[in-house]
Amino acid sequence: MKWIKENSLSLAFLVMFLLALAGQAISGTLYFNDQQRVLGEPTVSVWQYVASSEFAVNVAENWQSEYLQFFLYIMFTIWLVQKGSTESKALDDAGAESDAQQQIGPHAKATSPAWARTGGLRLWLFSNSLGLVMGVIFALSWLAQSVAGQAAYNSERLGDLRDPVSWGAYVTSPEFWNRSLQNWQSELLAVLSMVVLSIYLRQRGSPESKPVGAPHAATGVES
Amino acid sequence: MRILLIVPALATALALAGCAVDTAAPARAAERFHAALAAGQDDAACGMLAPKTAGKLPHPGQTCAQALHELKLGAGGAVTAVSVWGEDAQVRLSGDTLFLHRFQNGWRVRAAGCEPVRDLPYECEVED
Numbered sequence: 001m002k003w004i005k006e007n008s009l010s011l012a013f014l015v016m017f018l019l020a021l022a023g024q025a026i027s028g029t030l031y032f033n034d035q036q037r038v039l040g041e042p043t044v045s046v047w048q049y050v051a052s053s054e055f056a057v058n059v060a061e062n063w064q065s066e067y068l069q070f071f072l073y074i075m076f077t078i079w080l081v082q083k084g085s086t087e088s089k090a091l092d093d094a095g096a097e098s099d100a101q102q103q104i105g106p107h108a109k110a111t112s113p114a115w116a117r118t119g120g121l122r123l124w125l126f127s128n129s130l131g132l133v134m135g136v137i138f139a140l141s142w143l144a145q146s147v148a149g150q151a152a153y154n155s156e157r158l159g160d161l162r163d164p165v166s167w168g169a170y171v172t173s174p175e176f177w178n179r180s181l182q183n184w185q186s187e188l189l190a191v192l193s194m195v196v197l198s199i200y201l202r203q204r205g206s207p208e209s210k211p212v213g214a215p216h217a218a219t220g221v222e223s
Numbered sequence: 224m225r226i227l228l229i230v231p232a233l234a235t236a237l238a239l240a241g242c243a244v245d246t247a248a249p250a251r252a253a254e255r256f257h258a259a260l261a262a263g264q265d266d267a268a269c270g271m272l273a274p275k276t277a278g279k280l281p282h283p284g285q286t287c288a289q290a291l292h293e294l295k296l297g298a299g300g301a302v303t304a305v306s307v308w309g310e311d312a313q314v315r316l317s318g319d320t321l322f323l324h325r326f327q328n329g330w331r332v333r334a335a336g337c338e339p340v341r342d343l344p345y346e347c348e349v350e351d
Contacts, residue, residue: 155309161344
């Protein structure tokens with residue numbers, strides 16, 4: 001029970017993620033089969049739909065935009081600040097900060113992760129591991145979107161008696177960029193909202209908010 | 224770490240799926256369709272059409288075979304290229320371009336006698 005309590009945030013989001021993904025698979029199958037019946041074509045099972053390029057592109061296009069959002073957020077907040085926002089660090093701390101502030105190398109503590117006490121490539125990798133992993137997942141998700149998207153797009157084009165397109169042509173096509181940008185704009189708006197609204201609004205008890213009584217101008221303050 | 228493995232796995236699965244596409248079956252279906260036409264076996268050729276295409280082809284009072292015979296589609300020739308995406312395929316022969324769809328009982332011709340139109344769908348003598 002203690003383990004569940006200590007990991008309740010991760011567990012809650014994991015369960016919600018799996019339920020939402022299953023819901024997407026089921027509702028996607030029902031929607032796809034509805035269209036199949038209109039066309040007089042055979043319906044598919046949930047497993048067949050989950051293995052289709054249509055499902056893959058829909059999943060990947062949302063994943064890439066979420067990971068892009070967090071990647072940009074992690075990287076931009078190193079150097080860019082927002083006065084009054086809980087999402088920003090203190091105005092004077094912009095930049096990669098000193099080794100002492102980051103508790104690395106000779107400034108590492110007994111409880112610091114092993115790679116924080118090293119130097120060279122290992123320290124560089126560990127120092128940038130969060131941004132790197134988010135960036136790599138973004139790039140791979142976007143690649144997966146392009147591959148699955150090309151398959152779904154070409155299937156649709158053949159159905160319309162049109163030539164299929166190459167991967168190069170697909171990733172420069174309006175279809176690919178429309179799918180990408182419609183997700184990016186919403187993610188960027190959500191980040192902007194969080195940065196700005198956290199200056200003036202409060203959520204008592206949430207670490208994403210500053211304390212209710214903290215001044216609007218206080219920056220880098222979390223409850 | 225598990226989530227780190229999902230995306231590469233997805234990309235790999237997609238890439239492998241792309242490599243494992245069977246292009247031989249739609250190519251054979253297209254060749255058989257044109258072979259039947261060339262041999263004057265219009266009934267057999269009609270049997271290779273997708274149901275919607277076969278239903279749309281004849282004018283009132285005509286059979287599918289009669290309508291197909293009247294169209295006098297040119298010779299198909301050798302297969303020059305095959306594209307398969309999902310349940311749909313395009314087979315280019317030296318003398319024709321065909322569009323096929325995979326049904327539960329195999330590949331069927333959706334459109335034949337097709338000519339490209341720039342930025343628009345092909346114009347086909349036979350289509351659904």
